[in-house]
Amino acid sequence: MTSPYPPRRRSGSDYSRTPGRVPPSPGYASSELSTSTISERQNPVVAAARSFTGMFAACFAPPESDNSRSLGDSEEFKSSSTASNGSRAGSRAGSQRGRNSNGGMNISSYNIVQRKEPGIVKFTMEEIFQVTRNFSPSFKIGQGGFGAVYKAKLLDGTVVAVKRAKKSLYEKHLGVEFQSEIQTLSKVEHLNLVKLYGYLDQGDERIIVVEYVPNGTLREHLDCIHGSVLDLAARLDVAIDVAHAITYLHMYIDHPIIHRDIKSSNILLTENFRAKVADFGFARQAADSDSGMTHVSTQVKGTAGYLDPEYLKTYQLTEKSDVYSFGVLLVELVTGRRPIEPKFELKERITAKWAMKRFMEDDAISVLDPRLDQTAANTLALHKILELALQCLAPRRQNRPSMKRCAEILWSIRKDFREQLSASNFRSFSTSSQRSSSLRE
DSSP states (O other): OOOSSSSSOOOOGGGOOOOTTOOOOOHHHHHHHHHHHHHHHHHHHHHHHHHHHHHHHHHOOOOOOOGGGGGTTTTHHOOOOOOOOOOOOTGGGGGGGOOOOOOOOOOOOTTTEEEEETEEOOOHHHHHHHHHTTTTGGEEEEOOSSSEEEEEETTOOOEEEEEEEOTTTTTTHHHHHHHHHHHHHHTTTOOBBEEEEEEEEEEEEEEEEEEEEEOHHHHHHTTTTTTTTTOOOHHHHHHHHHHHHHHHHHHSSSSOEOOOOOOOOGGEEEOOOOOOOOOOTOOOOOOOOOGGOOOOOOOOSSSSSHHHHOHHHHEEEOOOHHHHHHHHHHHHHHHHHBBBBBBSSHHHHHHHHHHHHHHHOOOGGGSSTTTHHHHHOHHHHHHHHHHHHHHHSSSSSSSSOHHHHHHHHHHHHHHHHHHHHHHHHHHHHHHHHHHHHHOOO
């Protein structure tokens, strides 16, 4: 089949979505404009003045602060901490609904002119106080290991999630995660990655302002928290979206990035059930293959149940560690179970191990999420998805496929799945028509 990927690396803005995809909702179109951009469009005089001021200031601007160092130059980013399997609120802010979900103050556009990078706003504390109404409890929509998350609205109407890091002296690793997320998100742009709007790093306050994704996390939908069952077609679309996002990180930016925490609670869903990968606190720049490096030596970070066993054993991190986590995610999608199920009997406790054993015993149907129908189309897709998961979960990284290959295989699976659905619907329609004719006769 034809690969959905071009043979060259290109920037995020040049990266196209899968043909035939449901387009993003109109709400996301407006989010591409920053508050100062809106102000300039409304007042051409202001725009001209800002342009002149910018050229003048550029001649006398001080050098960039340490916080603006590149990914490779940041010593803090290079440092590692011990493994963490806690779930952080992160940019999964859209996963929970606030008591005042439509509320929010507007940021004044007059002060938001200082930028660290094009399109990334460096907010002041006063502006953050304005949009969160002094961190009003009614605006709070989440709480996690990183800290509290609030929902707010910018001047141009863009709804955002404001992530406020904890201030505990015992949470020093959160500073590393904060820098990691800022540095990573400021360098990437993809429809299946959560968008960064701005940040604040002032004193003991660390705040990230990111895209608000309103339809919860994938894990919530697999748990039916939102009241409906996510069908297999939607789950397959989510898998493809995630594969596209990780492929972009691994191949289509100047310095490839390893996410290191691919899991269902870090995947947010839009109103149209398009997936967006979030939470880049553990992200790490990949080894420079041009210099002959094959891996990055680092202490282990990630979430229990998703961690690459070879990475755990050798401390050698590669893009294939993300592939292993993606394999666990594929099993999670078709079974509906969490990677680790403590309440189950021992042989079923580790979901991926249990599912792969059943698959190898030619009993794949027994692992299908019981909330999904055992139709011909679902059964066919189940076998193919588990086969791909088995490859991703290979103990040795060289035996795992690339994320690009995973995306190509999933495309093929979705194509076959849709054809099977169409054939089944046609047969069902034909049978109904025959029954109707018999009754009339």
